[in-house]
Amino acid sequence: MHPGNPMKKKAETKGKKSLTVLKPENTLRFNCNQNLGCYTRCCRDITIFLTPYDVLRMKHALKISSGDFLAAHTATVIGDTGLPVVLLKMQDDDRKSCPFVTNSGCTIYADRPWACRIYPLQPESTQLTEKAGKTYYSVMNIPFCLGLKADRTLTLAEYIQAQGISVYLEMETHFKSISTHERLLKEKIANTQIQDMYYMACYDLDRFRRFVFESTFLDRFEIQPQTIEDIKADDVALYRFAMQWLEYGLLAQHVMKVKPDVVALKKQELGIE
Numbered sequence: 171m172h173p174g175n176p177m178k179k180k181a182e183t184k185g186k187k188s189l190t191v192l193k194p195e196n197t198l199r200f201n202c203n204q205n206l207g208c209y210t211r212c213c214r215d216i217t218i219f220l221t222p223y224d225v226l227r228m229k230h231a232l233k234i235s236s237g238d239f240l241a242a243h244t245a246t247v248i249g250d251t252g253l254p255v256v257l258l259k260m261q262d263d264d265r266k267s268c269p270f271v272t273n274s275g276c277t278i279y280a281d282r283p284w285a286c287r288i289y290p291l292q293p294e295s296t297q298l299t300e301k302a303g304k305t306y307y308s309v310m311n312i313p314f315c316l317g318l319k320a321d322r323t324l325t326l327a328e329y330i331q332a333q334g335i336s337v338y339l340e341m342e343t344h345f346k347s348i349s350t351h352e353r354l355l356k357e358k359i360a361n362t363q364i365q366d367m368y369y370m371a372c373y374d375l376d377r378f379r380r381f382v383f384e385s386t387f388l389d390r391f392e393i394q395p396q397t398i399e400d401i402k403a404d405d406v407a408l409y410r411f412a413m414q415w416l417e418y419g420l421l422a423q424h425v426m427k428v429k430p431d432v433v434a435l436k437k438q439e440l441g442i443e
């Protein structure tokens with residue numbers, strides 16, 4: 171097991187000039203284990219961006235609400251689109267340790283974030299690969315990581331499977347298409363209400379559920395009864411629904427339908443036939 175994966179290793183990653191991109195059948199040399207002198211070093215002094223699915227899994231692992239998780243363990247910054255981006259907050263100790271690392275490893279290993287799974291790989295994408303819907307990976311150059319000097323080799327495909335990355339990639343696809351949409355990049359959202367709605371739908375799912383069930387939401391939109399049942403208790407279903415709502419609200423895509431009586435009333439208010 172490896173206890174951590176930095177999304178960003180300060181000034182230690184390989185420069186673009188020496189970049190080698192791996193195909194699924196290509197091999198990498200890597201073996202992390204508790205006997206190595208570097209064990210858990212990669213879980214300190216790092217920057218980890220959390221995806222919405224990371225937050226979902228981590229709050230489940232800790233058995234706390236999304237609101238409590240976000241308040242206790244994250245910091246938020248505004249990204250290129252003007253929308254919030256969530257980071258895992260490191261501890262205030264002399265090594266800036268991850269709050270979940272102990273000497274014997276990661277306490278939330280089964281639900282560790284995507285960034286911790288993908289290590290020692292990092293995604294390399296260009297506009298062309300993005301358009302083709304493909305992701306390529308390179309191996310990071312982390313001098314202190316002894317796992318990179320191990321005898322064991324395995325293919326990229328084997329590594330991705332062993333780390334349980336597929337479900338993260340699947341969950342990420344929808345979110346990524348919204349959060350990196352060129353329309354948002356151009357507009358750069360500055361409206362704090364929109365920023366908060368986005369934050370709630372992406373990261374604070376328990377609040378989003380209250381918003382759906384305790385506001386006029388269900389009176390306004392046509393939602394299948396089965397979907398309503400699913401999102402009551404299933405966070406993954408709720409997350410998918412939240413992404414759909416963002417596509418509708420942020421990107422004006424026709425993925426949700428307003429109830430006819432609500433449309434008629436609105437037209438009446440606006441004096442439209």
Ligand code: SF4
Nearest residue numbers: 173174213268276286
């Ligand atoms: S979440 Fe776990 S694996 Fe990731 S940095 Fe923290 S302790 Fe390490």
Ligand code: SF4
Nearest residue numbers: 202208209212315317
């Ligand atoms: S081998 Fe690398 S991934 Fe494993 S503990 Fe050491 S630094 Fe971390």
